[in-house]
Amino acid sequence: MDGVRQDLxxxxxxxxxxxxxxxxxxxxVQAELGSLPLWALEAVGEHLRVPKSELYGVATHYPExxxxxxxxxxxxxxxxxxxxxxxxxxxxxxxxxxxSLRSGQTTADGAVTLEEIHCAFICSVAPVVEMDGVGHxxxxxxxxxxxxxxxxxPRMIR
Amino acid sequence: MNPxxxxxxxxxxxxxxxxxxxxxIVAAGGCGRARGxxxxxxxxxxxxxxxxxxxxxxxxxxxGMCYAHVLxxxxxxxxxxxxxxxxxxxSAPALLDEQPGGGSREPREAASWLLIPEFRPSIPAPQPLxxxxxxxxxxxxxxxxxxxxxxxxxxxxxxxxxxGYGLLAMALDELMPEEVxxxxxxxxxxxxxxxYFSTAAKWQGCRAASGEPKxxxxxxxxxxxxxxxxxxxxxxxxxxxxxxxxxAAYAVGASRGVFYINGEARLAQHRVRQALEQALxxxxxxxxxxxxxxxFEVSVRHGSGGYILGEETALLxxxxxxxxxxxxxxxxxxxxxxxxxxxVINNAETLATIRAVLELSGPDFAQIGLPNATGTKLIGLSGxxxxxxxxxxxxxxxxxxxxxxxxxxVPGGRALAAVLNGGPSGVFMPASVLDEPIQPRGxxxxxxxxxxxxxxxxxxxxxxxxxxxxxxxxxxxxxxxCREGTVRLLDLLDRVAEGAATSADxxxxxxxxxxxxxxxxxxxxxxxxxxxxxxxxxFQHEFAExxxxxx
Numbered sequence: 275m276d277g278v279r280q281d282l283x284x285x286x287x288x289x290x291x292x293x294x295x296x297x298x299x300x301x302x303v304q305a306e307l308g309s310l311p312l313w314a315l316e317a318v319g320e321h322l323r324v325p326k327s328e329l330y331g332v333a334t335h336y337p338e339x340x341x342x343x344x345x346x347x348x349x350x351x352x353x354x355x356x357x358x359x360x361x362x363x364x365x366x367x368x369x370x371x372x373x374s375l376r377s378g379q380t381t382a383d384g385a386v387t388l389e390e391i392h393c394a395f396i397c398s399v400a401p402v403v404e405m406d407g408v409g410h411x412x413x414x415x416x417x418x419x420x421x422x423x424x425x426x427x428p429r430m431i432r
Numbered sequence: 433m434n435p436x437x438x439x440x441x442x443x444x445x446x447x448x449x450x451x452x453x454x455x456x457i458v459a460a461g462g463c464g465r466a467r468g469x470x471x472x473x474x475x476x477x478x479x480x481x482x483x484x485x486x487x488x489x490x491x492x493x494x495x496g497m498c499y500a501h502v503l504x505x506x507x508x509x510x511x512x513x514x515x516x517x518x519x520x521x522x523s524a525p526a527l528l529d530e531q532p533g534g535g536s537r538e539p540r541e542a543a544s545w546l547l548i549p550e551f552r553p554s555i556p557a558p559q560p561l562x563x564x565x566x567x568x569x570x571x572x573x574x575x576x577x578x579x580x581x582x583x584x585x586x587x588x589x590x591x592x593x594x595x596g597y598g599l600l601a602m603a604l605d606e607l608m609p610e611e612v613x614x615x616x617x618x619x620x621x622x623x624x625x626x627x628y629f630s631t632a633a634k635w636q637g638c639r640a641a642s643g644e645p646k647x648x649x650x651x652x653x654x655x656x657x658x659x660x661x662x663x664x665x666x667x668x669x670x671x672x673x674x675x676x677x678x679x680a681a682y683a684v685g686a687s688r689g690v691f692y693i694n695g696e697a698r699l700a701q702h703r704v705r706q707a708l709e710q711a712l713x714x715x716x717x718x719x720x721x722x723x724x725x726x727x728f729e730v731s732v733r734h735g736s737g738g739y740i741l742g743e744e745t746a747l748l749x750x751x752x753x754x755x756x757x758x759x760x761x762x763x764x765x766x767x768x769x770x771x772x773x774x775x776v777i778n779n780a781e782t783l784a785t786i787r788a789v790l791e792l793s794g795p796d797f798a799q800i801g802l803p804n805a806t807g808t809k810l811i812g813l814s815g816x817x818x819x820x821x822x823x824x825x826x827x828x829x830x831x832x833x834x835x836x837x838x839x840x841x842v843p844g845g846r847a848l849a850a851v852l853n854g855g856p857s858g859v860f861m862p863a864s865v866l867d868e869p870i871q872p873r874g875x876x877x878x879x880x881x882x883x884x885x886x887x888x889x890x891x892x893x894x895x896x897x898x899x900x901x902x903x904x905x906x907x908x909x910x911x912x913x914c915r916e917g918t919v920r921l922l923d924l925l926d927r928v929a930e931g932a933a934t935s936a937d938x939x940x941x942x943x944x945x946x947x948x949x950x951x952x953x954x955x956x957x958x959x960x961x962x963x964x965x966x967x968x969x970x971f972q973h974e975f976a977e978x979x980x981x982x983x
Contacts, residue, residue: 296753301695301736324753335755337737338695354657355852355884355895356814392902393657393855395697396463397814397882398498398821407698411466
């Protein structure tokens, strides 16, 4: 679960030993590892001289910080109000059907996680689907399902 | 050399750099990219190379016409600027066919706007469109958005050639910090983050406070669902906000700053970092700016999600390396902010307005809009509206002008039910207030700057539940009224939706809502009550009591 411990010195030495570097350091480590396993939190704490409890508190406070790694691909459907009125529910249903998943779940092989988000902040091109961080606006349900298939298909063929 | 002379040197150098006579600026902001702007960029670049034309293909920002993506702005010397909409990679070659090459190398201002809603290869000669002929621009007054989509946001030279940093140089040369504050005071500028507090009063408070160093924080956290205007600004014209930040820092006596950008606004982060690096390289930032005695250093920070971050004291906690939880006030940040030092926190839109204030002078700026709410407001339109996009209108503009004339009204022959003004901290505005003017604390408040149009098929109660659920999830948990109250409110709303609410439940809904509004520590809780209160006021019929509850 915690993955293999790595030496994070080369990442952490860029940050001053001060509490104000906490969030940037966690963001940087997550960018490197994909998530924040407990051993990494400890390493950050040792470098910054911040107690583990404080680190755990911060790491679990910010929604975008993750203690567990994501699936290989992350498909996020915006179900904010603008997207909802532009057809997000139908779009989400089409993706659930295509991936045989419910929103919030990951495929059995760990390839794709399907999630809902509150807002993608490009409301003017609703409905919005984010695939691996890339936004797509104004897609119909079938188009979106097609794009997800393109994301997943290479793996299935492999 | 004084600052203005130093700036002239920079502008001259920018003007001497060779610029291709033909510039194609693709609206590759977040919205445009989601509609295929990167593919259009690549197609145009490839075509330009294949044809061997002297043309620049630029990744620009969006001019607000998000409904017509992918937009391409075509600029030739001595020609009116043309804006094409609906461009696809396939139509890129035809777009180039239309453009004659050649001309002088002087950059020039746009003479008019042109928009071809659906560009096709063999359409007749385009007709010049003035605002009256482009309904989307009717009634818009673009002070902040003037250069959006028309400049290269990755190139400080473009900004310099359009007068950029000229007001900073003027202020450093000619105005004492107190005089800058006096000018902003005369302009009547109110903070655009949502609270509409006097910007000059905030600056004055910080200037007068004791403690060094003083801090200036740019709040571009923008985490409220439905609001996307700061991203547009930063993606398309980041230097305008940077210049406002520097003028503000000079006025309040701040020597250090933090530019705080939403964690998921990656393009905006990139644009701001680029802008700050270029400003630093040209002596517009850092030690002894433009040769003056004013020095300012700034770092870029970004969040990791969480709506509460936008609350200004929670933002300070986050910068200091803690969980984003608001502080008890007083003391206010202008007296004791970052690490206990006097701190001004300004919204990105507020700072983008500073250039317009100094350009026009305070008193002239005050002529725009309403006497008690001067200037313009950015509003991002979305939802059931024909032309979603970013709008800039003076205060006092009616809701009808924004939704119907500019936005094109509700499509598909449906009727307007409501406009949600702001996201989960917003209010529902019914169709009955369409002719009311936009003004702070009015029935059509400017809000944070995102309007979601809802047609008559949409359930207001459903929307209220969605917003309340968001507020419940985003409550940081520090104060009881917000932490417990939002849970209780959602329970009660669910009962109403199930048709099981008793008259006591409805009474309790109002009571709890009032408690959450008045007793919460910060804006998140205080504002969480607003969607519910406004829906109860204007859409009472959706909050029906269960049929037999008198029992």
